[in-house]
Amino acid sequence: MSADAQKKASGEAAALLVEPGMVVGLGTGSTAAWFVKALAARKLDVRGVPTSEATASLARELGIPLATLDDVMSIDLTVDGADEIGPGLSLIKGGGAALLREKLVWEASKRCVVIADAAKHVKVLGKFPLPIEVVRFGHPHTGRRLADIAAEFDLPPPRLRMADRGIVVTDGGNVIYDMASGAITEPAALASALKAVTGVVDHGLFLDLADEALVGTDEGVVKLLP
Numbered sequence: 001m002s003a004d005a006q007k008k009a010s011g012e013a014a015a016l017l018v019e020p021g022m023v024v025g026l027g028t029g030s031t032a033a034w035f036v037k038a039l040a041a042r043k044l045d046v047r048g049v050p051t052s053e054a055t056a057s058l059a060r061e062l063g064i065p066l067a068t069l070d071d072v073m074s075i076d077l078t079v080d081g082a083d084e085i086g087p088g089l090s091l092i093k094g095g096g097a098a099l100l101r102e103k104l105v106w107e108a109s110k111r112c113v114v115i116a117d118a119a120k121h122v123k124v125l126g127k128f129p130l131p132i133e134v135v136r137f138g139h140p141h142t143g144r145r146l147a148d149i150a151a152e153f154d155l156p157p158p159r160l161r162m163a164d165r166g167i168v169v170t171d172g173g174n175v176i177y178d179m180a181s182g183a184i185t186e187p188a189a190l191a192s193a194l195k196a197v198t199g200v201v202d203h204g205l206f207l208d209l210a211d212e213a214l215v216g217t218d219e220g221v222v223k224l225l226p
């Protein structure tokens with residue numbers, strides 16, 4: 001089964017968790033897009049809280065009524081993809097630069113389900129470079145502080161994310177530094193060190209946030225618990 005077929009299967013399985021009347025957090029990325037499509041196909045009376053402009057636009061096209069995080073007191077269920085799923089459902093997210101809104105929506109949610117293809121399930125986080133969202137003002141200075149932290153953890157300096165049209169700017173107007181590591185052996189310590197830097201808005205380590213994972217495999221969708 002292709003990775004895309006696995007993503008589709010996991011997105012469709014997650015859509016079955018949604019019940020009428022729910023406020024649903026809508027994740028970002030190719031896997032979350034399968035969930036949004038499957039949810040729209042169910043035509044339930046729900047409201048979606050999108051985690052990015054891209055997801056908002058897809059959900060609007062498919063006719064899912066939307067709310068913003070400011071409009072709702074809490075979110076019943078959030079379904080979102082991940083770049084890596086590690087031990088205890090620790091995650092790396094933000095490959096699509098949506099990590100800040102995603103984390104805000106996840107933290108406001110009663111239940112968070114991560115969906116992914118089998119290749120995302122890893123023994124140790126860190127093969128995928130860790131995205132760090134940084135305020136644009138003075139970001140080269142923040143980038144240097146991040147390089148110091150990287151050195152403390154024996155990692156190479158993080159790189160400013162670029163696209164064809166220049167620096168990548170997030171929906172929140174910030175920039176992204178990607179910290180390549182190979183292996184993040186102390187995710188909690190790294191998360192704290194990164195958050196302590198003025199200029200860092202947030203990072204893509206999602207620790208103790210996922211309640212379950214639905215992973216598409218060649219043998220079907222497998223449920224993982226922390």
Ligand SMILES: O=C[C@H](O)[C@H](O)[C@H](O)COP(=O)(O)O
Nearest residue numbers: 029030031081094095096098
């Ligand atoms: O910023 C993007 C998000 O964290 C995505 O959920 C993550 O990058 C996974 O995306 P995909 O499902 O396309 O692999």
